[in-house]
Amino acid sequence: MKSRHPAKLGQNFLVNRSLAEKIAHSFLPVEGDILEIGPGRGILTEILIREARENKITVIDIDPDMCRGLSHLKERHPQFAIIQGSILDLDLSSLAPGLPINLIGNLPYYLSKEIIDWVIASEKQIKTGLFMMQKEFVDKLPAGPEGGKTSAQSVMFAFLFQTARLITVNPGSFSPRPKVKSTVFSFKKQPQTAWAGIDPAAFYSFLQAAFAGRRKTLVNNLRACYPDKNWPDICRHLEIDGRARAEALPPDRFPALFGHLSRLPGRAGS
Numbered sequence: 001m002k003s004r005h006p007a008k009l010g011q012n013f014l015v016n017r018s019l020a021e022k023i024a025h026s027f028l029p030v031e032g033d034i035l036e037i038g039p040g041r042g043i044l045t046e047i048l049i050r051e052a053r054e055n056k057i058t059v060i061d062i063d064p065d066m067c068r069g070l071s072h073l074k075e076r077h078p079q080f081a082i083i084q085g086s087i088l089d090l091d092l093s094s095l096a097p098g099l100p101i102n103l104i105g106n107l108p109y110y111l112s113k114e115i116i117d118w119v120i121a122s123e124k125q126i127k128t129g130l131f132m133m134q135k136e137f138v139d140k141l142p143a144g145p146e147g148g149k150t151s152a153q154s155v156m157f158a159f160l161f162q163t164a165r166l167i168t169v170n171p172g173s174f175s176p177r178p179k180v181k182s183t184v185f186s187f188k189k190q191p192q193t194a195w196a197g198i199d200p201a202a203f204y205s206f207l208q209a210a211f212a213g214r215r216k217t218l219v220n221n222l223r224a225c226y227p228d229k230n231w232p233d234i235c236r237h238l239e240i241d242g243r244a245r246a247e248a249l250p251p252d253r254f255p256a257l258f259g260h261l262s263r264l265p266g267r268a269g270s
Helices: 017-027 043-051 064-075 109-121 135-140 152-160 200-210 218-223 231-238 253-263
Strands: 033-037 057-061 080-084 101-106 126-134 161-169 182-189
Touching: 017 043, 017 101, 017 126, 017 161, 017 182, 033 043, 043 057, 043 064, 043 101, 057 064, 064 080, 109 126, 109 135, 109 152, 126 135, 126 161, 135 161, 135 182, 152 161, 152 200, 152 253, 200 218, 200 253, 218 231, 231 253
Parallel strands: 033 057, 033 101, 057 080, 101 126
Antiparallel strands: 126 182, 161 182
């Protein structure tokens, strides 16, 4: 693979060392292996190696030049490993079979949605995480009063993970400087009791159907997948406004609606 210019890869390298220290200390200590996504020039990686001596640390970066630039760190940490490739192609179970992983990374803005979908798909292998992403994206990610309009992705992420915003970061902490602010936020798995009996993959498909047409009502979107359901009765039973769009439904009502639909007789269409 030919190396590409960092700007083409959407990389804004963290250069503020005090901020990197603060991020690392917000993340550590953790139990289990650590995976850093997009280490770039390694300012955060070096702190992780110094502070997390007992943890296996793996970094993944799509840029081969960045990977070569970090190879010297193997001398300081025998449990340090480098993967050259895209995080979107990585199967977490191949890193630590049967064990959950702790994620950390300063992520490229243009891949925000795709990486969060990868996290959702990999949820069984994830224990905790701490990401830095574009502030505007993070503001929409939590599904709740603080998150503004919801989406299938934001509801699903909140269903799987508890999130907390930690630090707002100004553009001057990066090189090259981005045009927007960033947010550091943490996440950890929700207790199993929060989604007992619900298959995450099936629930996410349901959410994507519920939000499929932004201008359509929730019921009209779901009728395509559940054509045999009595929607007036369902809405009355669950106290849902059948004329509202999906983004107007409180996020905690979606698991109840999905569970109710799954228990009712009738065939879900495609």
